[in-house]
Amino acid sequence: MQELLLGTAKRALRYLGSINDRPVRPDAGAVTRLSRFDLPLQEGPVDPETVIAELDEYGSPATMAIASGRFFGFVIGGSLPSSLAANWLATAWDQNTGLSTVTPSTSELERISLRWLLDLLHLPSTAAGAFVTGATVANFTALAAARRSVLLKHDWDPDADGLFGAPSVTVIAGEEAHPTVLKSLGMLGLGKKRIVRIPVDGQGRMRADALPTIQGPTIVIAQAGNVNTGAVDPLKAVCRWAHDGGAWVHVDGAFGLWGSVAPSRAYLLEGVGDADSWATDAHKWLNVPYDSGLAFVRDGEALRGAMAITAEYLPKMTELRDPSDYTPELSRRARGVDVWAALRSLGTKGLSEMIERTCRHARRFAEALTAGGFEVLNEVVLNQVLVSFGTPEQTLKTISLLQQDGTCWVGGTVWQGRTAMRISVSSWATTDEDVEKSLRAMISIGTSVAGKR
Numbered sequence: 402m403q404e405l406l407l408g409t410a411k412r413a414l415r416y417l418g419s420i421n422d423r424p425v426r427p428d429a430g431a432v433t434r435l436s437r438f439d440l441p442l443q444e445g446p447v448d449p450e451t452v453i454a455e456l457d458e459y460g461s462p463a464t465m466a467i468a469s470g471r472f473f474g475f476v477i478g479g480s481l482p483s484s485l486a487a488n489w490l491a492t493a494w495d496q497n498t499g500l501s502t503v504t505p506s507t508s509e510l511e512r513i514s515l516r517w518l519l520d521l522l523h524l525p526s527t528a529a530g531a532f533v534t535g536a537t538v539a540n541f542t543a544l545a546a547a548r549r550s551v552l553l554k555h556d557w558d559p560d561a562d563g564l565f566g567a568p569s570v571t572v573i574a575g576e577e578a579h580p581t582v583l584k585s586l587g588m589l590g591l592g593k594k595r596i597v598r599i600p601v602d603g604q605g606r607m608r609a610d611a612l613p614t615i616q617g618p619t620i621v622i623a624q625a626g627n628v629n630t631g632a633v634d635p636l637k638a639v640c641r642w643a644h645d646g647g648a649w650v651h652v653d654g655a656f657g658l659w660g661s662v663a664p665s666r667a668y669l670l671e672g673v674g675d676a677d678s679w680a681t682d683a684h685k686w687l688n689v690p691y692d693s694g695l696a697f698v699r700d701g702e703a704l705r706g707a708m709a710i711t712a713e714y715l716p717k718m719t720e721l722r723d724p725s726d727y728t729p730e731l732s733r734r735a736r737g738v739d740v741w742a743a744l745r746s747l748g749t750k751g752l753s754e755m756i757e758r759t760c761r762h763a764r765r766f767a768e769a770l771t772a773g774g775f776e777v778l779n780e781v782v783l784n785q786v787l788v789s790f791g792t793p794e795q796t797l798k799t800i801s802l803l804q805q806d807g808t809c810w811v812g813g814t815v816w817q818g819r820t821a822m823r824i825s826v827s828s829w830a831t832t833d834e835d836v837e838k839s840l841r842a843m844i845s846i847g848t849s850v851a852g853k854r
């Protein structure tokens with residue numbers, strides 16, 4: 402065991418130690434060599450050290466260097482050293498974190514992390530929370546509580562009796578709601594297609610002047626952090642209007658919710674604490690390992706009522722918080738440990754500095770690309786930058802050449818009809834030097850594609 406784990410740690414260190422000296426994209430030859438894994442499963446055992454050696458030899462070179470400081474695809478951070486190390490230790494602990502009496506250490510770490518998070522994110526201190534796999538499941542979890550709450554008010558228990566024959570629930574969301582929100586609504590029987598969509602402005606924000614009249618059981622879904630622009634819905638106005646109409650407000654804040662820990666960005670999240678539930682990710686801007694998302698619900702009983710189970714063999718022996726009372730999963734890893742370690746190592750100052758820094762990097766990208774003659778399509782309010790390199794073909798060509806070049810990795814999108822390169826700065830590891838190096842590659846490739854030189 403000793404040699405195996407120390408040897409694996411050495412391999413991980415070698416991997417991370419060279420991550421900034423290799424192309425960010427996976428090596429094409431290494432991707433071809435993944436076929437070396439594709440063997441019929443042999444009959445006898447293979448010694449664990451050989452198993453790890455194979456993983457490292459064939460798996461490591463074919464990875465995307467998401468852990469480097471120059472991966473700007475999607476909205477996904479890296480893993481802070483503290484949270485990576487905590488993740489290893491927690492894996493060795495092997496705590497199935499469902500019941501506090503059985504796994505006191507990890508249950509307590511989750512309870513404490515939850516308290517810290519509610520305070521950091523300016524959410525009600527009495528809200529309940531769930532440690533889930535990501536924002537998709539966090540949206541699902543919070544919306545299950547919303548569904549229960551709005552229907553119980555109309556004397557219908559959807560968790561017991563289902564939705565056949567239930568009063569109709571209206572769901573209202575912005576045109577720019579994330580597809581995982583729609584998926585959650587589908588999984589909850591609320592339907593993806595029967596949503597009332599609110600028009601958005603040029604940044605993707607719900608238009609406060611276009612909010613419809615609310616009637617009957619209603620769930621309103623707002624967004625904090627548009628995946629393209631980073632824009633945040635006008636939360637204060639949305640909450641006031643929704644609550645005047647008796648609706649439940651859910652906020653999908655997969656990454657944007659973290660804006661409230663950065664003093665210069667907090668204005669965007671004004672009124673966030675007025676909502677009824679929130680979904681966010683820890684594996685995006687908090688920079689903990691996947692998979693790690695969080696759901697928070699103001700009315701803890703609505704969440705518990707939707708999620709808690711009882712069974713003779715699952716002892717409820719204390720008044721302590723049992724993590725599985727709040728999550729769709731019963732058995733699961735102790736993902737709150739990584740969250741606790743990240744928060745403990747950063748402190749409030751370190752966390753707000755990390756969010757401020759990544760936002761600052763995004764603004765630097767926008768300024769330098771504008772100066773380089775390219776068009777930035779969004780107001781860079783958080784960590785997202787959309788850039789056009791000319792025609793759609795020129796932009797797509799620039800993205801593709803940049804990906805091949807390997808200095809950095811960025812994706813593409815279409816924003817309100819315009820093809821754009823999408824830069825998301827979410828990693829703790831990104832330095833000023835990473836930004837400048839990436840900018841040189843972007844400007845040089847973009848300029849030659851545009852035939853400007």
Ligand SMILES: *Cc1c(COP(=O)(O)O)cnc(C)c1O
Binds near residue numbers: 534579626
């Ligand atoms: C990333 C994202 C999601 C989905 O999160 P996962 O962690 O991938 O499940 C949902 N909503 C928004 C706004 C996002 O940015």
